[in-house]
Amino acid sequence: xxGLEHLDRLTAALARLPGVGRxxxxxxxxxxxxxxxxxxxxxxxxxxxxxxxxxxCGRCGGLTVAADNPCRLCTNPARDQGVLCVVTDPxxxxxxxRTGSFKGRYHALMGIISPMHGEGPKDMRLGSxxxxxxxxxxxxxxxxxxxxxxxxxxxxxxTELLKSKPLRVTxxxxxxxxxxxxxxxxxxxxSRAVKGRRAS
Amino acid sequence: xxGLEHLDRLTAALARLPGVGRxxxxxxxxxxxxxxxxxxxxxxxxxxxxxxxxxxCGRCGGLTVAADNPCRLCTNPARDQGVLCVVTDPxxxxxxxRTGSFKGRYHALMGIISPMHGEGPKDMRLGSxxxxxxxxxxxxxxxxxxxxxxxxxxxxxxTELLKSKPLRVTxxxxxxxxxxxxxxxxxxxxSRAVKGRRAS
Numbered sequence: 001x002x003g004l005e006h007l008d009r010l011t012a013a014l015a016r017l018p019g020v021g022r023x024x025x026x027x028x029x030x031x032x033x034x035x036x037x038x039x040x041x042x043x044x045x046x047x048x049x050x051x052x053x054x055x056x057c058g059r060c061g062g063l064t065v066a067a068d069n070p071c072r073l074c075t076n077p078a079r080d081q082g083v084l085c086v087v088t089d090p091x092x093x094x095x096x097x098r099t100g101s102f103k104g105r106y107h108a109l110m111g112i113i114s115p116m117h118g119e120g121p122k123d124m125r126l127g128s129x130x131x132x133x134x135x136x137x138x139x140x141x142x143x144x145x146x147x148x149x150x151x152x153x154x155x156x157x158x159t160e161l162l163k164s165k166p167l168r169v170t171x172x173x174x175x176x177x178x179x180x181x182x183x184x185x186x187x188x189x190x191s192r193a194v195k196g197r198r199a200s
Numbered sequence: 201x202x203g204l205e206h207l208d209r210l211t212a213a214l215a216r217l218p219g220v221g222r223x224x225x226x227x228x229x230x231x232x233x234x235x236x237x238x239x240x241x242x243x244x245x246x247x248x249x250x251x252x253x254x255x256x257c258g259r260c261g262g263l264t265v266a267a268d269n270p271c272r273l274c275t276n277p278a279r280d281q282g283v284l285c286v287v288t289d290p291x292x293x294x295x296x297x298r299t300g301s302f303k304g305r306y307h308a309l310m311g312i313i314s315p316m317h318g319e320g321p322k323d324m325r326l327g328s329x330x331x332x333x334x335x336x337x338x339x340x341x342x343x344x345x346x347x348x349x350x351x352x353x354x355x356x357x358x359t360e361l362l363k364s365k366p367l368r369v370t371x372x373x374x375x376x377x378x379x380x381x382x383x384x385x386x387x388x389x390x391s392r393a394v395k396g397r398r399a400s
Contacts, residue, residue, distance in 0.1 A: 044248070
């Protein structure tokens with residue numbers, strides 16, 4: 001009994017966070033354990049605050065507070081009600097909002113189709129997406145998913161679902177990222193940039 | 201008000217963990233926020249368990265449980281009472297114990313001398329180290345600190361403090377890590393390996 005057995009659960013909980021492996025979770029757990037009045041208490045209180053205040057918007061799935069549900073992005077009449085941007089998760093909404101390049105509505109799927117991880121269409125917010133499309137009369141649905149294989153096949157799946165609907169289905173442009181050079185681009189990115197070339 | 205302001209504190213608390221930068225802390229906070237019934241609750245409960253059960257040993261500073269203080273490493277009569285291994289923090293004790301190559305006592309300093317971070321000798325458990333050395337009559341003190349500049353100057357500082365005491369002060373061997381090749385070693389490691397060469 002050296003206290004380590006009480007850290008196994010903490011290590012496991014930390015290892016669930018994005019980008020945290022088993023070894024780093026262990027280091028974090030030890031650090032929290034030997035600084036119980038500083039780092040551990042602060043993290044506990046911050047988690048309680050988040051648990052008490054942060055909610056997911058019942059409509060778009062984005063982050064909001066208990067008092068604003070549906071969230072302000074969903075209820076703001078100044079935003080374009082004809083365009084729906086479909087993303088994987090709530091942090092994608094934050095990333096797109098930061099660019100200021102989109103002023104429509106959002107819908108977070110809370111996942112992608114990933115047979116490798118046992119996740120299929122029923123694990124995502126697809127039913128509510130179809131309901132919103134029927135009720136909110138969008139003219140365009142932008143599939144702002146990732147460019148990995150799983151995200152691309154999720155986009156194809158949704159495109160197929162929406163085929164018969166009277167709306168445009170689009171995807172984000174794929175090509176060279178800002179500030180990069182031809183010689184440093186990977187072959188897939190480069191061939192997509194060539195394929196998607198536009199008038200100069 | 202989109203709930204993000206309630207995640208600032210959580211982001212800051214996560215960014216205090218070892219190896220976690222601002223950007224990864226933000227990603228973790230978002231993930232926790234949109235999985236409040238899974239990841240967030242589990243982390244909260246694991247932190248509560250650690251807070252309730254894990255303690256730091258009042259003697260060596262290592263991890264222990266409330267019922268064992270001083271810890272079992274300090275009170276085990278089968279361990280060598282003549283050798284004290286001084287480390288930076290409690291996780292170093294776990295790492296050395298895993299090797300099975302040391303059977304003496306430990307003392308965790310809980311820090312190193314780091315003028316850059318405003319940390320001096322008074323921020324470490326040096327007073328209790330000197331008391332233990334006076335009371336516990338060690339024959340050898342092993343300074344098992346890191347090999348970066350700050351750890352080395354901390355080791356030199358402690359060596360100077362212990363100069364007049366009737367004991368041997370040693371440091372860990374510095375040289376080639378296991379499984380590495382000459383061509384891949386950095387110049388500092390390699391020159392230390394040459395300087396510290398031993399009979400074959």
